[in-house]
Amino acid sequence: MDFSYPPEAEQFRKELRAWLSAHLTDVVIDSNDRRGADDGAFATLREWNATIADAGWAAVSWPREYGGRGATPLEQLVYAEETTRARVPNPLNIIGINNIAPAIMQYGTDAQKEHLLTRMLRADDIWCQGMSEPEAGSDLAALRTRAVRDGDHFVVNGQKIWTSLGHRADWCQLYVRTDPEAPKHKGISCLIVDMTLPGIEARPLVTLNGSADFAEVFFDDVRVPADALLGPLNQGWQVATTTLSFERAAAARLYAEMQVRMAALVTDIAATRGANGSALDDPATLRRLGELDVRIAFLEVLCLRSISAGMSGGDGFATASLAKSVWGDIGKDMAALAFDTLDPGAAAGRWDEFRLTSHALTIAGGTTQINKNITAQRVLGLPRR
The missing domain is CATH 1.20.140.10 (Butyryl-CoA Dehydrogenase, subunit A, domain 3)
Incomplete structure (x- = not known):
């Protein structure tokens, strides 16, 4: 286990420290503790996300074509150490950047990549991930939310819970059951859902500390365009376990x-x-x-x-x-x-x-x-x- 840093990684560290010294403020740092209970703090962090993204520091592990830096694993390690020790707030779309974006990069259409990824990186759009359900918990394969094909739409019915930023989200990477007869790992599909569609209701969940970082989300006959499918039909488990893992030093x-x-x-x-x-x-x-x-x-x-x-x-x-x-x-x-x-x-x-x-x-x-x-x-x- 050799983590001696080559000159390139140390230069990367130097550039990052200099940029953070010039741009990271106490207001941004302090807003992080109030993000779930203060709309003003949330807005401050949204502006910070745009600032850091425009400078190319929001997702250094992403390929350059999508707004990242194509950072090496050791550069990613440097980035994780430096941003954590400087108390840089995590991105509002941290689930999107680390989990949803790699799936879009692998399975998305060119139009989806072009329209969604940059806006996700800047937090112009807020994303959530529809996985957990009241009867499923951490067992994704036990999900019950259904999507039935009806012409050029899927009709979605069900409920998700503990959905991070579900009540603030513009988009949801939603996992649904499209083949109830298939083995439970096989009949799942992934949809990219516009959260403004009729029939979607998101209710914030207030936790012990007074924050509302999570929501329960209900889907009542929501008509989702069929071209919102991400990855092959009934292969949502494969999409969920996508490990392009640009973020190789997140630990x-x-x-x-x-x-x-x-x-x-x-x-x-x-x-x-x-x-x-x-x-x-x-x-x-x-x-x-x-x-x-x-x-x-x-x-x-x-x-x-x-x-x-x-x-x-x-x-x-x-x-x-x-x-x-x-x-x-x-x-x-x-x-x-x-x-x-x-x-x-x-x-x-x-x-x-x-x-x-x-x-x-x-x-x-x-x-x-x-x-x-x-x-x-x-x-x-x-x-x-």
Whole structure:
């Protein structure tokens, strides 16, 4: 596992740092914490997305023809480290950029690529992904939302839930069942759906921290043009698992984020003084901090192993799934330590917010249960039950 950076990657780092120094503002950074509850913050981030996209820094792993930089894996690693440590907000269309766009690049028509990708990159259009359903959860193959062909349209009926930005979205990459008689992995199709079509209702879901980042979306006899099909009919599972993976160093964000949070936590604990002095004088607190520091170092090794495997043609996905599970557990334990150590409202309430949202780390981007199954089968070689 060799991550010595060649001169080209270090030059890439230098250019990125210089651009961020000139353009990234505290207003943009602070807006990230309020994006789900403040329309003004959301608008600020939308403007930032356009700014960073126009400069070619929004999706460096994308091919240049679509607005990216065709970055090498090591340049992607540099990008993930630098943007995370600078607290650059994730794109509003992060699911679109990382998951939907590669599918459009592979399966989309020329017209779809030309019209949709640039607008997605700039956040001119907001995208959501219609996967999870009330009775399906993380099991995409168990979806029930139906699409029936009627002339030159599909008629869609069903419900999606926990749809990120579903109530703000202009477009949805929607997975539907088009052949109920086929094996459940075979009868799924993917549609690109205009969210303004009649019969679509999106209701925001407010979470514990007061944010509305998710929605439940209902489809009632929605007529979707047949040319909105993305990929072959009944091959939606193949579209969903598309791994063009331009973003080959995304795992770096996991350890870099926790390193940033850890540094902030140590600073805030050091500033907290009680009757017995600094909280850092407490052996129990020091032990918990030390354990977290070691676990973050272990997480970094896991992430770099995943990236290294991907660069050498190996199976980086399995190690990345393990790293994601470790990341979620570290986040929850760090939030608990902050809650136990700091006064309520410390650091302008940053840790109160993280305490509420930290449990979502084991759900977002793949639940811990699903990732443990992947680890068992693809890392440990255990049989399926």
